Amino acid sequence: MPDLSNVMINLKPACNLSIICICIRSQSLYDVLGVSKSATQQQIKHAFYDKSKKLHPDGSHSSENERLTATKAFVELKHAYDTLRRPADRRAYDFGERIRERRRQGPSTGNFYGSSYYEEFEGRSSGFGNFGSSRMNEEDFRSASNDQWKWILQVSMIGFGFAILYNLGYVYHLYARERELAKLVNKDEIARSFLRQNGFEEIREDHGEIMNLAQILKDDVDEAWRRRYEIREEYRWLRAVQDVDHNRRVRARRAAAQKDQEPGN
Structure with a gap:
């Protein structure tokens, strides 16, 4: 039969570790240090130093049980201080504490989101189930596809009809514009435009006078149209008959004259 004392000695480290984990989980780290959740880093540091002096394993402890209890408490205190002295670890711990608090205050199902989340999820799941039960058959699908193509x-x-109407309207607009431009060269339109001036009110209704004036004006317009490329200005005639090299010869004569007038020549 094995010695029970040796078995207990071998089990001590595992038991101690499990006890420490249970203590840490059952008690808040702020309670271990004896500070509030809003304590500053300096307050956490002072609380750790004050308690570590009392719980340090190397302190004056009369018995083995007291030393073991002090060691457990010091390990728990050191773990709490190491977690809360670092801002990132402290925020992560506070977040986990809030989640655990909500779980404790939540419904009997013990979920984080509460019953409303699962009720909504079940409603959606039932909707999907109804959709699957009322699935369209092949005929209904073909009919829906045909309606969509129609x-x-x-x-x-x-x-396409709007595009055709737009193009027809554009072509008609071009045709009407061409007709308006054609009217501008007609004899009667030229005459009527001329008679719209002040002083010709009496002969605006005389058709004979209009035709005579129209013929005169039309002849003038045709003559001007035929002579549109003729040179009628004097300076343009001089420029047209001028020699191409005239300016160059003039510059050469001026240079030769200046050279003859120099004192050395």
Whole structure:
């Protein structure tokens, strides 16, 4: 039969570790240090130093049990201080504490999101189930597809019709503009435009006078049209008959004259 004292000695480290973990989980790290959750880093540091002096394993402890209890308490205190003295670890610990607090205050199911989340999820799941039960068969799917293609064709035909109407309107606009431009060279239109001036009110209704004036004006317009490329200004005639090298010869004569007038020549 094995010695029970040796078995207990071998089990001590594992038991101690489990006890420490249970103590840490059952008690808040702020309670271990004896500070509030809003304590500053300096307050946490002072609390650790004050308690570590009392719980340090090397302190004056009369018995083995007291030394073991002090060691457990010091390990727990050191763990609390190492966690809370670092801002990142402290924020992570506070976040975990809030989650555990919500779980303790939540419904009996013990979930973080509460019953409303699962009720909504179940409602959506039932909706998907109804969708699967009322699935369309092949005939309904083909009918829906045909209706969709019919709608696409109708919209395309309407757009095509609008495009045709737009182009026809544009062509008609060009044709009407050409007709308006053609009217400007007609004899009667030229005459009526001339008679719209002040002083010709009496002969605006005389058709014979209009035709005579129209013929005169039309002849003038045609003559001006035929002579549109003729040179009628004097300076343009001089420029046209001028020699191409005239300016160059003038500059050469001026240079020769200046050279003859120099004192050395």
